Amino acid sequence: MQTSESITVKVWRGNADGGQFADYEVPHRPAQTILDVVTWIQRHADPGLAYRFACRVGMCGSCAMTVNGSPRWTCRTHVNKVIDGNRLTIEPLRNLPVIKDLACDMSAFFDKWNRAEGRFVGTATREHPVAAISPREPARRAADAAIECINCGICYAACDQVGWQSDYLGPAALNRAWSLQNDSRDRNHATRLRAVTVAGGCQQCHSQQGCAAHCPNELNPTASIAGLKRMATAGFFGFARQLDD
Amino acid sequence: MKAHRRQPLYLAFLLHRLSGLGLALFLPLHFYVLGLALGGDAAFDRALHWTSGPLFKFAEFGLVFLLAVHCFGGLRLLALENLPWSNRQKNYAAIAVAASVFVACGFLLRAF
Amino acid sequence: MTDFRLYIAQRLSAAILAPLVLLHLGVMIYAIQGGLSAEEILARTRGSLLWGGIYGLFAIAVAVHAATGMRNILREWARLREPWLALASWAFFGGLLFAGLRAVAAVVGW
Numbered sequence: 001m002q003t004s005e006s007i008t009v010k011v012w013r014g015n016a017d018g019g020q021f022a023d024y025e026v027p028h029r030p031a032q033t034i035l036d037v038v039t040w041i042q043r044h045a046d047p048g049l050a051y052r053f054a055c056r057v058g059m060c061g062s063c064a065m066t067v068n069g070s071p072r073w074t075c076r077t078h079v080n081k082v083i084d085g086n087r088l089t090i091e092p093l094r095n096l097p098v099i100k101d102l103a104c105d106m107s108a109f110f111d112k113w114n115r116a117e118g119r120f121v122g123t124a125t126r127e128h129p130v131a132a133i134s135p136r137e138p139a140r141r142a143a144d145a146a147i148e149c150i151n152c153g154i155c156y157a158a159c160d161q162v163g164w165q166s167d168y169l170g171p172a173a174l175n176r177a178w179s180l181q182n183d184s185r186d187r188n189h190a191t192r193l194r195a196v197t198v199a200g201g202c203q204q205c206h207s208q209q210g211c212a213a214h215c216p217n218e219l220n221p222t223a224s225i226a227g228l229k230r231m232a233t234a235g236f237f238g239f240a241r242q243l244d245d
Numbered sequence: 246m247k248a249h250r251r252q253p254l255y256l257a258f259l260l261h262r263l264s265g266l267g268l269a270l271f272l273p274l275h276f277y278v279l280g281l282a283l284g285g286d287a288a289f290d291r292a293l294h295w296t297s298g299p300l301f302k303f304a305e306f307g308l309v310f311l312l313a314v315h316c317f318g319g320l321r322l323l324a325l326e327n328l329p330w331s332n333r334q335k336n337y338a339a340i341a342v343a344a345s346v347f348v349a350c351g352f353l354l355r356a357f
Numbered sequence: 358m359t360d361f362r363l364y365i366a367q368r369l370s371a372a373i374l375a376p377l378v379l380l381h382l383g384v385m386i387y388a389i390q391g392g393l394s395a396e397e398i399l400a401r402t403r404g405s406l407l408w409g410g411i412y413g414l415f416a417i418a419v420a421v422h423a424a425t426g427m428r429n430i431l432r433e434w435a436r437l438r439e440p441w442l443a444l445a446s447w448a449f450f451g452g453l454l455f456a457g458l459r460a461v462a463a464v465v466g467w
Contacts, residue, residue, distance in 0.1 A: 068248055069247055069248025069249055070248045070249045071249065094249075157249075158249050160250070160255075161433070164432075164433035164434065165432065165433055197360075197361040198360070198361075199359070199360045200360070201360065201361065203360055203361050203363075203364035204360070206258050206262075206429075207254070207258065207322060207325055207326075207334075208254055208255045208257075208258045209252070209254040209255075209334065210249060210250070210252065210254075210255060213252045213254075214249065220330075220332075223330045223332075226325055226326050226330055227330065229326045229327075229364075230326065230327060232361065233326070233327065233365065233368070236361070236365055262426075262430065265423070265426045266426075266427075266430060268423070269423040269426065269427055269449075272419065272423060272453060272456075272457070273452070273453070273456060275460070276453070276456035276457050276459065276460040277456070277460075279460035279461075279463055279464055280456065280459050280460045280463045281463070282395065282399060282463040282464050283459070283462070283463040286395045286396065286399055287395075289395040289398075289399070289463075290394060290395035290396070293393045293394060293395055293398075296392075296393050297392050297393075305385075305389070309382065309385060309386075312378060312381075312382060313382060316374075316375060316378045316379065316382070319371050319374075319375065320375055322371075323368065323371060323372060323375070326368065327368075348382060348386070351386055352385060352386050352389060355386055355389050355390040356389045356390075
């Protein structure tokens with residue numbers, strides 16, 4: 001494929017106090033990914049560039065950054081797919097405080113995960129038989145549709161409501177809560193339903209589906225959040241079966 | 246528009262919010278004009294005569310569109326939040342807009 | 358009111374408004390032909406328990422719906438915080454409720 005010799009890459013440099021963009025001329029190579037570009041800059045232009053990655057094959061989600069305005073896994077984003085002329089702009093994920101350069105502080109993301117009761121709470125022990133849950137059960141299928149989240153933070157960065165309302169729990173935390181609400185072995189359903197309907201809970205989602213549009217695992221947190229809304233509304237009007245807890 | 250927002254359901258959200266805002270800001274005026282009837286039919290009638298001009302008719306056409314699109318889009322949201330999930334949200338959003346254009350044009354045709 | 362209760366109030370008022378709005382759209386499209394006149398409108402609404410009831414319900418539901426919607430906009434776009442958020446939202450609700458019911462009374466002749 002015909003490639004130009006080099007690409008102009010704007011990279012955000014700075015920390016929590018602020019920063020600015022720096023320009024780099026990076027050699028354009030075939031089948032190059034954004035992570036390749038960032039790595040080249042750190043190895044050949046500025047060793048002080050801070051960024052995160054781990055698996056580099058699209059499994060861990062560590063390399064998520066904002067590329068030309070959209071949150072993406074940089075290891076799975078080919079330069080040729082997103083390049084604008086011969087320019088690229090790379091920034092840290094939106095909606096999260098910056099530690100340095102392209103590495104952001106994920107604490108708030110995980111705090112909200114906990115606030116939404118995104119943990120399995122079980123009472124069975126090794127003495128109990130394995131729970132007999134058919135993969136065809138509706139609840140199991142609902143959980144399956146949401147369960148592949150690897151908490152990369154892309155949906156959180158793509159969500160405008162997260163940006164507009166600081167206490168909004170966000171798509172990932174609520175998506176996980178939904179998968180757990182559909183786990184019949186879990187014993188925290190009532191508490192979790194209360195946790196996701198507090199101020200900043202599922203009711204704040206405006207169904208923009210920015211999360212679904214950007215999730216690299218093709219999950220749909222908006223659908224999960226709609227499920228939580230259904231559950232909470234049914235509970236509000238007394239239509240729900242009694243939740244354990 | 247920021248890159249991460251360039252997808253149809255964000256536009257659907259924007260349309261829903263802006264139409265709601267427009268209608269909410271219009272309502273006080275609407276209630277004021279209707280309230281003129283308290284002072285007798287003549288006062289109300291005088292206000293209504295303002296609405297006979299073509300510019301007003303286009304403004305009303307716009308308002309009818311806003312009301313229709315907010316209503317049909319709202320029905321999509323009520324379904325999304327209370328019925329089993331459907332993956333056809335973009336289709337429904339498009340149908341809502343199309344139906345609203347249809348209704349608003351129906352109004353416009355009868356207005357002239 | 359808690360956030361979730363406000364959400365329920367907004368969705369409930371929306372469900373009530375949906376058929377009323379469809380009716381209102383129908384009325385507008387019917388009535389606009391030949392222009393609007395006080396005589397035509399008031400002849401139908403004056404003394405009508407039916408129209409009073411329908412539009413009275415409409416006014417109450419729209420006050421709830423518009424105020425809860427406005428609250429979201431004020432919080433998310435204007436970044437209003439408490440207590441100003443609550444004050445502004447309740448004021449908008451109160452104003453619309455009063456003006457709306459007054460308008461219904463005006464055309465029904467109460």
